[in-house]
Amino acid sequence: MEEKTKIKYISEMLNKRTKGKDYENFVINQIYARVDNPELEIVTQKCVRPTKGIDTKNLTKVGKNHYLIDLYFPQINLAVEVDEGHHENIENQLNDKQRENLIKGSVSCDIKRIKICKPGTKIPQEYDDIIQQIKKMVVEIKGKISEWEKENHQKLKWITNDEKIERVKKCKVFDACKAIHFGGITKVLNLLSETKNYNKYQRCVKKFDIYSIWIPVLSVRLDDGTVKTANGWKNFINESEDEISEFPSSKSYKKGLDTYKAEDGSCPPKWGTRKRVIFMKMKNDFGDDCCRFLGVFKPDHIEYEGGKQKRIYKRIATTIAFAEIVRKS
Structure with a gap:
């Protein structure tokens, strides 16, 4: 961006x-x-x-x-x-x-x-x-x-998005209420690290010890009922932006993802341990790709639709400090 x-x-x-x-x-x-x-x-x-x-x-x-x-x-x-x-x-x-x-x-x-x-x-x-x-x-x-x-009790002040990002750098805290547009996962990761350069990082997930940075591509449900997805994964967010539903792709099932289903709705061990610091992919006012911080989410439970997992993440915080994200367990 x-x-x-x-x-x-x-x-x-x-x-x-x-x-x-x-x-x-x-x-x-x-x-x-x-x-x-x-x-x-x-x-x-x-x-x-x-x-x-x-x-x-x-x-x-x-x-x-x-x-x-x-x-x-x-x-x-x-x-x-x-x-x-x-x-x-x-x-x-x-x-x-x-x-x-x-x-x-x-x-x-x-x-x-x-x-x-x-x-x-x-x-x-x-x-x-x-x-x-x-x-x-x-x-x-x-x-x-x-x-x-x-x-x-002050004069009107236009604070540009770049100025808002500079403030984030100084306070070292992501805040969902600020509605700041970041350029993508590389920009987010470079904010967290003062030494490592992530400019070539291309994945939508970056794992740390306790948290993962996740920038999902949200799916779009068309008028005819079909769903546009990214790589087969279906990600939906509710209207209040505090719950995300994730449907794994068919390829994931072929790799054995369905071997650790939890039919009682609890979180399988491989899935339910790491909290996610989630940013939503979107377009800014110029139509440029960017992302916005939504909050910290935790794996909550699993539902099943058509015999396949529907993973539910629920928001537990709207702010998080940089130091907390990269903290060692």
Whole structure:
């Protein structure tokens, strides 16, 4: 994952991410320029994963059940949607309402809209009318910044992901609540070691005496019921991110994995001894591969589906010190 300077990050967010979306690009750039606060973090095309219980069958999808927010300010938790002509369609307006519910259920943010076209048409409004909406939005954003600063007794400060990683290096603790994006297992292992270089390490698991670092590739269940996996292993995480289910691959069974099944649901000795420090593979806001720390998990129990193991790991901690991970038994 490429480390981005602040100016490169902003440039790509304001231009590359909205390429080909002329009105949206214009509105977003106008808002950012008029707010004129370099400490305000921006995310364009913010990817949101839906929560359960929302009817999403008629919504525009990105991949599997992912949706995009045009402009998002994470520090003040405000989203801005730029509604072009197709949003004036009655059916699409109903979809927009569903989509708002989905986003609020996932991110719990305020959502504001800027209308590009005249009501009920695909005819763009006059320039001055759109600018007035933008000015009103800018006033609201500045107001939310003031509220944030008053509540937190400090000036707004944009802390980049790289700066967050530097803080992790200093405190030498992984914390799931920080939501920091790491570049992959090599980056994680290099944080732990001050002497050894892990740049050529390619496996998703690294074993230490008491713990294992594990960065599983999560499986995706498609609409037709089939499951996309990595190397045949199926890994699923629950919505609260505190339980992971792991189905070993068919190759593992051929190697004799099924010879130590525990039909009573207890943990086989070969499986249930080492705790796992788990990071989840994901994409950052630019679509780059990265991983995020989920916590410390322990083998909990085994279930069986179709005669095969389903291993359950449950989270026991959301923080762990570097020294604890590499501690000798």
